[in-house]
Amino acid sequence: MPDASRHAAARRIRIALTEQRATDGTPSIVFCAEDDGCGTMVPPPAGGFGLAGMRERVQSLGGQFAIESGPGAGFRVRATISPIAGRVTVGASTDAA
Numbered sequence: 001m002p003d004a005s006r007h008a009a010a011r012r013i014r015i016a017l018t019e020q021r022a023t024d025g026t027p028s029i030v031f032c033a034e035d036d037g038c039g040t041m042v043p044p045p046a047g048g049f050g051l052a053g054m055r056e057r058v059q060s061l062g063g064q065f066a067i068e069s070g071p072g073a074g075f076r077v078r079a080t081i082s083p084i085a086g087r088v089t090v091g092a093s094t095d096a097a
Contacts, residue, residue, distance in 0.1 A: 008035055008037025008038050008039070008040075008074075008075060009037050009038055010035035010036055010037030010074070010075075011036055011037075012035065012036045013033065013034070013035045014032075014033070014034050014035075015031075015032070015033045016030075016031070016032045016033075017029070017030070017031050018030050018032075020080075026082060026083075027082070027083060028080050028081065028082045028083075029080070029081050029082075029083075030078065030079070030080045031077075031078070031079045031080075032076065032077070032078045032079075033076070033077045034074060034075065034076035034077070035074050035075050035076075036074045037074055037075060038071070038072060039069045039070050039071050039072055039073040039074050039075055040069050040070075040071070040075065041069070041070070041071065042067050042068065042069050042070065051067065051077070054077070054079065058079045058080075058081060061081050062081070062082060063079055063080055063081035063082065064078075064079070064080045065077075065078070065079050065080075066078045066079075
């Protein structure tokens with residue numbers, strides 16, 4: 001969020017964490033962050049490791065990582081991760097029955 005306000009002159013930032021299910025019922029966790037700032041070229045100009053590090057971590061979990069932006073079009077980051085045995089559990093309760 002600091003980058004959105006510092007570099008993009010964003011007035012609004014939306015962050016969502018949701019669960020989606022494929023047609024076969026397989027769940028995925030989806031993280032999406034987007035702003036209404038000035039946007040940038042995709043891929044963004046080099047200068048930091050934030051997005052590269054995010055992409056690397058998501059892909060190490062077998063997930064997908066996408067960036068959408070363009071000059072004057074805001075900026076959107078989307079990460080989708082499917083459950084991996086022992087690492088991610090979707091829809092499970094931590095309460096003992």
